[in-house]
Amino acid sequence: MFGAQMLQAEEFRILDNMRITQLYLYPIKALRPASITSAQIDQQGFKNDRRFMLVKVESDGSFKNVQTIYFPECTRLFQEIDGDEVVVTYHAPMVPLIPETAEQNTALRIPLRPDTTGLDPIGIELMGSKATAYRMGHEYNSWFSSCLGYETNLVYLGDGKRPVLAHAPGESQAEGWLSTISSYVTGRADEPDWISFNEAAPLLVVSEASLGDVSARLPGDQEMDMKRFRPNIVVDGTDKWDEDFWGELLVGGKHRLALTANCGRCMSINIDYETGRQADGEAGAMLKKLMADRRVDTGSKWSPVFGRYAFPLARHSEVSVGDDVAVTKRIDQRDVWRWPKYK
Numbered sequence: 001m002f003g004a005q006m007l008q009a010e011e012f013r014i015l016d017n018m019r020i021t022q023l024y025l026y027p028i029k030a031l032r033p034a035s036i037t038s039a040q041i042d043q044q045g046f047k048n049d050r051r052f053m054l055v056k057v058e059s060d061g062s063f064k065n066v067q068t069i070y071f072p073e074c075t076r077l078f079q080e081i082d083g084d085e086v087v088v089t090y091h092a093p094m095v096p097l098i099p100e101t102a103e104q105n106t107a108l109r110i111p112l113r114p115d116t117t118g119l120d121p122i123g124i125e126l127m128g129s130k131a132t133a134y135r136m137g138h139e140y141n142s143w144f145s146s147c148l149g150y151e152t153n154l155v156y157l158g159d160g161k162r163p164v165l166a167h168a169p170g171e172s173q174a175e176g177w178l179s180t181i182s183s184y185v186t187g188r189a190d191e192p193d194w195i196s197f198n199e200a201a202p203l204l205v206v207s208e209a210s211l212g213d214v215s216a217r218l219p220g221d222q223e224m225d226m227k228r229f230r231p232n233i234v235v236d237g238t239d240k241w242d243e244d245f246w247g248e249l250l251v252g253g254k255h256r257l258a259l260t261a262n263c264g265r266c267m268s269i270n271i272d273y274e275t276g277r278q279a280d281g282e283a284g285a286m287l288k289k290l291m292a293d294r295r296v297d298t299g300s301k302w303s304p305v306f307g308r309y310a311f312p313l314a315r316h317s318e319v320s321v322g323d324d325v326a327v328t329k330r331i332d333q334r335d336v337w338r339w340p341k342y343k
């Protein structure tokens with residue numbers, strides 16, 4: 001399954017003493033993540049994760065999705081949850097990106113579950129997966145536009161659902177995309193997998209050990225910033241790159257996560273989050289450094305792999321920093337990326 005034979009962990013060395021060390025939430029896609037200590041989790045991932053995103057309004061009236069690879073300045077927008085709102089603030093870098101505006105010195109409060117009555121619908125396509133979202137309106141659009149220096153719309157997914165186009169749990173490659181093996185995942189076959197404004201899966205899991213190997217490629221005492229990899233769950237207590245062969249994790253002794261695909265990396269990992277620009281020196285060449293030995297997915301041979309996409313196998317639960325993590329299923333070969341090609 002998942003592109004390789006699934007094997008019980010008892011046949012291998014079961015990794016113990018693994019724990020969650022960091023959790024990250026992204027209420028608005030492409031902004032700097034919010035560091036959290038616990039998260040409500042269901043089949044679609046963390047509650048409130050990537051329910052909003054920004055689009056740039058082009059001169060011809062079309063829209064372009066705001067993603068860090070194209071808009072690194074968004075990393076200077078900080079977000080945090082405060083009750084039923086997400087609070088966004090802009091932190092100008094030492095070398096300003098645009099002239100100062102009044103909005104850059106204020107906080108924007110956005111309801112996490114806004115009423116969509118009367119909001120204009122907008123079609124969003126992300127990695128070929130489509131959904132209908134809603135433009136939040138002038139108050140929000142003008143604030144983001146003033147902070148970023150170009151016309152921007154904030155959009156909310158609402159009840160929209162982006163379909164999962166590959167790598168769903170229990171999926172059989174031999175039977176084609178989105179054919180589920182109900183005997184593997186009890187209780188999920190009656191509810192199709194869908195995602196919000198995530199890339200390809202509800203969650204992304206990475207390890208501290210692999211980050212250490214990445215940092216070792218930098219000179220002196222420089223360290224790679226974990227935020228550049230934009231994970232949801234960070235674990236420690238494993239060997240570097242061991243996660244390539246994880247098929248399923250058990251968190252806190254009761255929460256199961258199916259790891260179904262590798263995360264191939266792009267130029268976004270070269271961004272310096274402190275400047276909102278591409279990093280200087282060797283830190284700005286991290287993608288090239290990883291290409292030397294981390295192009296390990298034959299389905300995406302030009303993209304170095306760091307981290308694993310994951311689907312929760314429980315309907316409702318909670319995960320917290322400090323939770324134990326165990327590998328309960330392994331794969332004997334790395335998964336192969338097969339998300340459909342898109343324009």
